[in-house]
Amino acid sequence: MANSAAFELRGLNIVRYAYGITALLLLSGSAFALADGSPTPAGGLVPVPGSIAMVQSGVAPRGAPDSFADLVEQLQPAVVNIATKQKVQVATSFNPFTGERRPVTQEQQSGGSGFIISADGYIITNNHVIAGGPSGDAVDKVTVTLFSGKEYTAKIIGRDPTSDVALIKIDATNLPFVEMESSKKSRVGDWVIAIGNPLGLNSSVTAGIISALQRNIGAGGAYDRFIQTDTAINPGNSGGPLFNLQGKVVGINNRLISPVGANIGVGFAIPAEEAMPVIESLKAGNRPERGYLGIGIQPVGEDLADALGLEKNRGEFVNRIVPGEAAEKAGLKEGDIVLKVNGRDVTPDETLSYIVANVKPGTKIPVDILREGKPMKLTATVGTRPTEEKIAQSNFDPDENKDFKEEGDSAATKLLRDTLGISVIPLDAEIARQLGMSADIKGVVVDVAGSGTGSQAGLRRGDVIVSANYKPTTTPDALSAAVGEAKKANRSAILLGVKRRGAPTQYATVRIDD
Numbered sequence: 001m002a003n004s005a006a007f008e009l010r011g012l013n014i015v016r017y018a019y020g021i022t023a024l025l026l027l028s029g030s031a032f033a034l035a036d037g038s039p040t041p042a043g044g045l046v047p048v049p050g051s052i053a054m055v056q057s058g059v060a061p062r063g064a065p066d067s068f069a070d071l072v073e074q075l076q077p078a079v080v081n082i083a084t085k086q087k088v089q090v091a092t093s094f095n096p097f098t099g100e101r102r103p104v105t106q107e108q109q110s111g112g113s114g115f116i117i118s119a120d121g122y123i124i125t126n127n128h129v130i131a132g133g134p135s136g137d138a139v140d141k142v143t144v145t146l147f148s149g150k151e152y153t154a155k156i157i158g159r160d161p162t163s164d165v166a167l168i169k170i171d172a173t174n175l176p177f178v179e180m181e182s183s184k185k186s187r188v189g190d191w192v193i194a195i196g197n198p199l200g201l202n203s204s205v206t207a208g209i210i211s212a213l214q215r216n217i218g219a220g221g222a223y224d225r226f227i228q229t230d231t232a233i234n235p236g237n238s239g240g241p242l243f244n245l246q247g248k249v250v251g252i253n254n255r256l257i258s259p260v261g262a263n264i265g266v267g268f269a270i271p272a273e274e275a276m277p278v279i280e281s282l283k284a285g286n287r288p289e290r291g292y293l294g295i296g297i298q299p300v301g302e303d304l305a306d307a308l309g310l311e312k313n314r315g316e317f318v319n320r321i322v323p324g325e326a327a328e329k330a331g332l333k334e335g336d337i338v339l340k341v342n343g344r345d346v347t348p349d350e351t352l353s354y355i356v357a358n359v360k361p362g363t364k365i366p367v368d369i370l371r372e373g374k375p376m377k378l379t380a381t382v383g384t385r386p387t388e389e390k391i392a393q394s395n396f397d398p399d400e401n402k403d404f405k406e407e408g409d410s411a412a413t414k415l416l417r418d419t420l421g422i423s424v425i426p427l428d429a430e431i432a433r434q435l436g437m438s439a440d441i442k443g444v445v446v447d448v449a450g451s452g453t454g455s456q457a458g459l460r461r462g463d464v465i466v467s468a469n470y471k472p473t474t475t476p477d478a479l480s481a482a483v484g485e486a487k488k489a490n491r492s493a494i495l496l497g498v499k500r501r502g503a504p505t506q507y508a509t510v511r512i513d514d
Helices: 014-030 069-078 272-283 300-307 326-330 352-357 390-394 410-421 429-434 476-488
Strands: 079-094 103-118 122-126 142-147 149-153 157-158 165-169 191-196 205-215 226-229 241-243 249-255 267-271 295-300 316-322 337-341 363-371 374-381 423-426 444-448 464-468 493-499 507-509
Touching: 014 374, 069 079, 069 241, 069 507, 079 122, 103 326, 122 249, 122 464, 157 390, 165 191, 165 272, 191 226, 191 249, 191 295, 205 300, 226 249, 249 272, 295 352, 295 493, 300 507, 316 493, 326 374, 337 352, 410 423, 476 493
Parallel strands: none
Antiparallel strands: 079 103, 079 142, 103 122, 122 165, 142 149, 157 165, 191 205, 191 241, 205 226, 226 267, 241 249, 249 267, 295 316, 316 337, 337 363, 363 374, 423 444, 444 464, 464 493, 493 507
């Protein structure tokens, strides 16, 4: 990376401190005593019968420093408070005189933590810190407060919901910033420090140890690997840094597991090495690329393993094939059991999604499967994982209640919302399958029926509009163009050809609002 890739703590004299803390650790190691009160030699602990011979193994003991104060003083200026504001729809009002429904919104405030990675104001945080509302859209306003108390309005550079990493920027110079370092250099039992804004308490510092590395917590996908720590992490710590004793960021504090919603000593951070490539892509204005096969899977649990005579917790069951994607092209079928991908066993700890997502798109990989009890080996060319929004659209539920999302609307989407009171998305083979339609149907799907003239004419979510005034409508732009032509011709309505699950094409006359 350019400036942000330097990731060093300028002006904070971290190198000098690193030598100081190393000396402190060595001194503290020589101060240990045996259980009988005998002092240890300078080389480390003297092994006792039945103990692990630390001296012989070459592992030097590293005791806790007397205080973290000097290190914290160096690092605090690079940690920021993030506050957000977002208008969120909370209800719908109904006008009995006009029959119209209008959204009722209220402003919600939230926030978290972040840390500066360049002198010119690039800041890393969690995506969920700057995402609001049920659909996870970017918040309306992000305010960053420095340790000094100075406030800035931040610009969102990029967001990646999959990894839960986001990059924002403030317009400032000569800022203190910190360096990131792979957590692969860390060990279970190493001391770590978290700095953030838990529960609204600015610049709070907590310390603990690394409890586990590469912890799989069952979240699925490419980034289900976390640093587990007993360092106190609470709501508001999200997006803040997890430092090692050299002042390097080894993780981005992300979540906790707790029956009471507060810290009980089981917190998780995104490993720095997982976040850094994402940050580079976001800074360059690119979407991070991840591998994708295009299948729906489920674990081989005890009952399924027993039913098929398989070893429990080995492999994953294919319950869906996305048409046109890598799995279908490779010959995978529903009912297959995937045992290995790219030479790696598929297990609850090494899930298929995790393995594939971390393979570069375009790579050819072997896939070992069982089909009706017989082993087979296929070769798949890994595709590119679609956006989370696209995947959500492909998992189309016609009974879901959806409202308009106006942020980033195209001209075509805005026109359809204003004139017909609907929004539409392209119909692909997967959505067609879920709607019970053949793959040869071409059209656009009603995504939001709204409460305008389209809804009044009987349109509902999941309807497929195949024509407008007898012209094919295979894209939202095509439908928008047909509406525009009707308006230019001073027509007050348009005739739409509509297909609904299991029924032939029907026609609906929809009024065009000005």
